[in-house]
Amino acid sequence: MHNGGVTTAPTARDAVPEACCTSLTSEALSVEDAQRFAQLLKAVAEPTRLRLVSLIAAQDNKEACVCDLTEPVGLGQPTVSHHLKILVDAGILHREKRGVWAYYSIVPGALERAAAVLSPGR
Template identity: 50%
Template sequence: MSKQELPVLAPAEACCTPMACEPLGESDAAELARMFKALSDPVRLRLLSLIASHEGGEACVCDLIGPFDVSQPTISHHLKVLREAGLVGSERRGTWVYYWVLPVALNRLSSLLQAPVPTRAHA
């Protein structure tokens, strides 16, 4: 067996998540909090899941009303909150509005929540 030297990474290089590397700035924290707040409602979380899993990656608002026991205006309000939080995009096509998930936003939330690789064992 040959011995290989493994490079020692500096702490900043070893870390891949923003929150574990350095504290969030005020504007980043405000933007991310708006996204998390939008997702804290069960209806909005389900709406995001329905849109993301819909065939073709986008869903007509007409397809999003049926699965919920709330009115159409309430669904529209929840979609507006998701859109204003930067989690979904939308486009009007004729009388219907189509929604899709914005991958950049989900990637940002996901990377923020990834646990850093421990540098030492915790007891």
């Protein structure tokens, strides 16, 4: 580089920037999908809710009555029902009313879809 009669070596600042990035994949989440997935992650990011999903998924028929979920998590029915509602709203669980009790089951494919987003290209 020439600087007022003095020749100096070019610095990194003087270099012409090259394209450093490749084009992004079209398989990335849309804004709407990212919002839905964030809701799902927020729902299971709470330890009690994660435990509830685990308890339901571990059942032979993949469903459980709210009355059977209170003791394992050590919480009262209203609190457990609140956590279950959040999981239903996030699309992880399905709720079915049978008489006075509510039964919860894993929404088919919900956990697999979450796993696919977390590990693309599997």
